[in-house]
Amino acid sequence: MAIPVSPLAVPLPELPAVAGVRLGAAAAGIRYKGRTDVVMAEFPAGTTVAGVFTKNLCPGAPVDWDRAALANGKARVLVVNAGNANVFTGKAGADAAKATAVAAAELVGCPVKQVFLASTGVIGELLPHERLTAALPALHGTLSEASWEAAARGIMTTDTFPKASTRVASIGGTEVRITGIAKGSGMIAPDMATMLCFVFTDAKIPAELLQSALAKGVDGSFNCTTVDSDTSTSDTVLLFATGQTKHKKVPAEGGASMLRDFRAKLADVLLDLALQVVRDGEGAQKLIRIDVTGAVSAKSAKRVAMAIGNSPLVKTAIAGEDANWGRIVMAVGKAGEPADRDKLSIGVGGTWMARDGGVVPGYDEAPVVAHMKGREIDIAVDLGLGSGKATVWTCDLTHGYIDINGSYRS
Amino acid sequence: MAIPVSPLAVPLPELPAVAGVRLGAAAAGIRYKGRTDVVMAEFPAGTTVAGVFTKNLCPGAPVDWDRAALANGKARVLVVNAGNANVFTGKAGADAAKATAVAAAELVGCPVKQVFLASTGVIGELLPHERLTAALPALHGTLSEASWEAAARGIMTTDTFPKASTRVASIGGTEVRITGIAKGSGMIAPDMATMLCFVFTDAKIPAELLQSALAKGVDGSFNCTTVDSDTSTSDTVLLFATGQTKHKKVPAEGGASMLRDFRAKLADVLLDLALQVVRDGEGAQKLIRIDVTGAVSAKSAKRVAMAIGNSPLVKTAIAGEDANWGRIVMAVGKAGEPADRDKLSIGVGGTWMARDGGVVPGYDEAPVVAHMKGREIDIAVDLGLGSGKATVWTCDLTHGYIDINGSYRS
Numbered sequence A, B: 001m002a003i004p005v006s007p008l009a010v011p012l013p014e015l016p017a018v019a020g021v022r023l024g025a026a027a028a029g030i031r032y033k034g035r036t037d038v039v040m041a042e043f044p045a046g047t048t049v050a051g052v053f054t055k056n057l058c059p060g061a062p063v064d065w066d067r068a069a070l071a072n073g074k075a076r077v078l079v080v081n082a083g084n085a086n087v088f089t090g091k092a093g094a095d096a097a098k099a100t101a102v103a104a105a106e107l108v109g110c111p112v113k114q115v116f117l118a119s120t121g122v123i124g125e126l127l128p129h130e131r132l133t134a135a136l137p138a139l140h141g142t143l144s145e146a147s148w149e150a151a152a153r154g155i156m157t158t159d160t161f162p163k164a165s166t167r168v169a170s171i172g173g174t175e176v177r178i179t180g181i182a183k184g185s186g187m188i189a190p191d192m193a194t195m196l197c198f199v200f201t202d203a204k205i206p207a208e209l210l211q212s213a214l215a216k217g218v219d220g221s222f223n224c225t226t227v228d229s230d231t232s233t234s235d236t237v238l239l240f241a242t243g244q245t246k247h248k249k250v251p252a253e254g255g256a257s258m259l260r261d262f263r264a265k266l267a268d269v270l271l272d273l274a275l276q277v278v279r280d281g282e283g284a285q286k287l288i289r290i291d292v293t294g295a296v297s298a299k300s301a302k303r304v305a306m307a308i309g310n311s312p313l314v315k316t317a318i319a320g321e322d323a324n325w326g327r328i329v330m331a332v333g334k335a336g337e338p339a340d341r342d343k344l345s346i347g348v349g350g351t352w353m354a355r356d357g358g359v360v361p362g363y364d365e366a367p368v369v370a371h372m373k374g375r376e377i378d379i380a381v382d383l384g385l386g387s388g389k390a391t392v393w394t395c396d397l398t399h400g401y402i403d404i405n406g407s408y409r410s
Helices: A061-072 A090-108 A129-142 A148-154 A207-219 A256-279 A298-309 A312-319 A325-334 A366-372 A399-407 B061-072 B090-108 B129-142 B148-154 B207-219 B256-279 B298-309 B312-319 B325-334 B366-372 B399-407
Strands: A022-026 A038-042 A048-053 A077-084 A115-122 A163-171 A174-183 A196-201 A236-241 A287-295 A345-348 A351-355 A376-382 A388-395 B022-026 B038-042 B048-053 B077-084 B115-122 B163-171 B174-183 B196-201 B236-241 B287-295 B345-348 B351-355 B376-382 B388-395
Touching (some): A038 A129, A048 A061, A061 A090, A061 A115, A077 A090, A090 A129, A115 A236, A163 A256, A207 A236, A256 A287, A298 A325, A312 A325, A312 B399, A325 A345, A366 A376, B061 B236, B077 B090, B077 B196, B090 B115, B148 B174, B207 B256, B256 B287, B256 B388, B298 B325, B298 B376, B298 B388, B312 B325, B325 B345, B351 B366
Antiparallel strands (some): A038 A077, A048 A236, A163 A174, A174 A196, B038 B077, B163 B174, B345 B351, B345 B376
16 A cells, blocks of 8 residues: 655755764665665764663563663664564564674674664564674665765655754854654654654763753653554664764763753754654644643643543544534543633634633634644643643544554554 | 444344333434434432443533432433533533423422433533423323333434343342443543443332442443543433332342342443443444453553553554554553563464564464454453453444544534
């Protein structure tokens, strides 16, 4: 089945080199035919690394591998394959991950614990790692500073467009670059991490500071998105800092204040990538932003927003271009968070439709109807209880989702 | 849009009279054309009542009304309308509920607090209660002991078949009858209650004992089902005991032991009705039973089972007749309950497919493929950690669900 490109797709941005990052893609024939499915990136000695991973309790073998490798805070190479997630594959899966890491470490000449891995695709089938390692030597010979689009395409599964984002940040007056690529379309309900996302910078930043910047950025981006409420077993975000651009030294102790702009731009890149993933949500026709205000806490606001964003009835109503605020009321009420029906206000596209437990007197549906026909839908919910707020992004639930997930094994 | 009858539908059983219960249905034109939409049931003086209601924090006005009325433990009349849920309608909604109760109380000649109400249908629109009350006098004149099918049909919304169940139970050697009707198809994720369900018996049982029997029965039936994870604002289960059959007196103190058979048969009726609701799940093509064993507790087992039953990826895979156990692994892991990937076993249709963190050696897919083509799908998950177990029922997620919920306002 050919899946058309998402109507919410955005074009790939210009992606200049990130000093120290050389990357590329190759076709290893792991599952797909006639396309690239393995991506490699090599970094210079001294590159620091940060990572956040799925909270799913049945993680894949590459997630186990990376968690252990992350303890060293150093990275020289990243190997990613698409088509097979190497999840729930037992000891054979762990062996496949190790064999891949050993092969990559030999090519680059580095300790095996400086190799990072990620796999995405079908769960429960053995990864044919011999095909993967057989493809690595030739791929290693082709790595270049320019192959960003190839890398972004090589990690796709049911994605309909490649996803990348780039920003320039200042550290002590010196410009550094931050570039990320991501994949993801279904099984999207990130919890402390998400999908596959790889971010690269030429800044020189101690691993501890890199980790804290990444965790904060992921919390405000990927962790605020959902496509289908299903948390993947492979969610991985890795951030590599090559240190190839000379700037004022960022000390491990007390260096955080120098990273204000870096952290802001990193957060931008992560949010841009997270929204690209939602825009490519399986079957998505509309991007939905849900702003919840007036909750008793930020945590409570987020739970209410997620209850709305994960409600099949809300998502199908939006697919049908129906501003069905009754279903939004239902989702607020089922969230289990403090809510008072008679203090609740609901708006769509900037028009408040319901307030104080009932429809707004003289409510004019016309601007709401027009808004619902658009590609980007804004829902506002004010609980009227406190100052807690949160924003969550999701997409609608359409026949496309059923087609993609009911018709063949992905 | 015409919705075809669910392929999982079951025929309406024979429904003999329940001594003391007189009921009927009429067309009040509240929302639907050319069909009945208001149901009334009258009970003799001395009838006791029990009820459980939605935990959704934005409940409808009829739920508020019933909660208050239940304090008295006595009932003389039940009025139900379909087409408008009278939810999120503010003070006007509460007034509409009260006006309906006053009109019914006058017809029957009883205190207004012995009237029970339920409404189902669209949320957020004012209930045109004048049409409802205008229809009551003629409807009251037609009540009979035989009108069970009319009542079961009169409460339907997107339901494709009427739902009823009946059992005979013994109290101290005397036979009593228990008959229930229910409606429900979407917005089904009951939490301590569900949808609209009305159960009637001719036994004479103190209200406190009736309440405890009902709460227990609902916990093992409706609360173990889900169609779409969306908890309704109107979920209501009411149980009326007319006391018209003479049997050994059931004392309020210490009478519970006499109700062992009654409670068992009541649980049967409730489970039968709950499964009929799942069989009529919006767009359902397959009934799915999920048995989780080996959890650290029954509560933990139920959460894992619900995570599987609410996973869009599991439900679409089953719609596609794909025994995609990778998605079941994902759902187990996302539940957030204790789980160990390497102790997990997964079976479908009696065949264990995965065990000890990987596929079962020599696994033969043929019987599983055959099972997946059937109407009733059994999933077994053993967590291998303890003795906690739970069973949950759900249905698959198909294009029909999108059609029903994305195409018009229900």
